[in-house]
Amino acid sequence: MKENKVIVEKLNELLADFQIYYQNLRGFHWNIQGKEFFELHVKFEELYTDAAMKVDEIAERILTIGGTPLHSFEDYLATAQIKPVKNVHDGVTSVKTVVANLEQIVAKEKEMKDLAGEANDGGTEDQMSALIEEQEKTLWMYKAWLK
Template structure:
C-alpha cells in the first residue's frame, strides 16, 4: 500500500467524477452550428468518464484505498474546475483540452509512482487512460484548429 499512489488515484477519481458531470453539462447545453456533432461527442465522453471512473475506483479499492464518493470530497480532491454553465461550444472544447492537459500531467506522475511501487496493474491502467486522453486531446486540438 503506497499512500502517495493512493492519493494520485483518488485525485483521478475526483477528476473523472467532475468530468462526468461536466460532460453532461456540455451535452445538455451545447448550442450552435456544431450542436449535433458536439452533443454526440459529449455523450460519448460522459460514458467513457463513467467507465474510467469505475476502473480507477475499483483499482484504488483493490490496493487498499478508499475512493472519494461524495460531492464535497470530489470537489476537495479534484484539480479541475466545474463548468460555469455559460460556455459557448468552442469554450467547452477548449476547457476539455485544458482539463485533459492537466490530467495528462497527473497521469504521468501517477504512472511514475506506480512504477516506483512495482505496481504494474496500476501503471497499465493509468497508461491506458493516458493513451485515450492523448487521442482526445489531438482530436479536439484539430477541431479548434490548433497546430
Template sequence: MKAEEIGLEEVKVRPVVDQLNDLLANYHIHYQKLRGCHWNVKGKSFFTLHAKFEELYTNAIASIDELAERILTLGKAPLSTYKEYIETARIEEINTVGIEDIKLVEAVLEDFATLIEIEREIMESTAANGDDGTNDMINKFMQFKEKNTWMLRAFCNRD
C-alpha cells in the same frame, strides 16, 4: 483486500492510492462538466459535439469505476462525496449554460491537460513502486485523452 495479497508493499502503495483518489476527484468534476457540455451545446456543431461529449462522458464514467475499483483492490476506500471531489480536484466546475461550442471544447481540452498531468505523475509513482497493474490502467486512460486531445484541437483548428 490488502496490497500484500497482490504482491505490493502497503507502504509503497499508500502514496499511489492517494494519487488515485486525487485523480478520481478530478474525473468526477470532469465527468459532470462533460454532461453539462452534452446537455447545453448549441449551434452549427450541435450534432457533432453532442455525440462527442456523450462518447467522452461514457468513457469518463467507465474510468471512474475502474479507478474506484483499483483503489479498493489496493486495500483502501475511494473518495465518494462531491464535497471531497470539489475540495480535492484541481479541475474546477463551470456552468455550461450559454457557453459557445468552441469554448466548451476548450474547457474539455483544459481538463484533459490536467488529467494527463496527474496521470503522468501517477505513472512515475507506479513505475517506482512496481505497481504494473495501476500503471497499465492509467496508461490506457492517458492514451484515450491524448488521442482525443488531438481530435478536439483539430476541431478547434488549433495547431
C-alpha cells in the same frame, strides 16, 4: 506500505478530477447551442460515457490495492484540481474546456504512472499507460477540431 498510501491518495485525486470532468461534460452535452449542436451533443455524450467507465475503473483500482475511493461530491470538490464550469453554451468554449481538463488529467496520469513504477505497482502503472495513450489521441482530435 507507505508507497501504497501515496498511490491511493493520488488515485483519489485522479478520481476526483474525473468526476468533475464528467460533470462538466454532462453540462456541455445538455447546454450546447449553435451550429455545432448536433455534432458536439453526440461527442460530449461519448466522452461522458467513457469518463463514467474510467471513474469506475479507477475506483476499483483503489479498492484492489486496499484503499477507499472518494465517493461524495464534497470530497471531489475539495480534492480535484479541475474546476466545475457552469452555463457554457458555445462549442469553442466547451471544447477548449474539454482540452484543458484532459491535459490536467493526462499530466496526473503521467505522474501516477511514474509513481506506480517506482513502487513496483505494475497494475496501476499499466492502467495509467492505457489511459494516457487513449486520452492523448482524444486530445489530438479535439485540438484539431479547434483549428
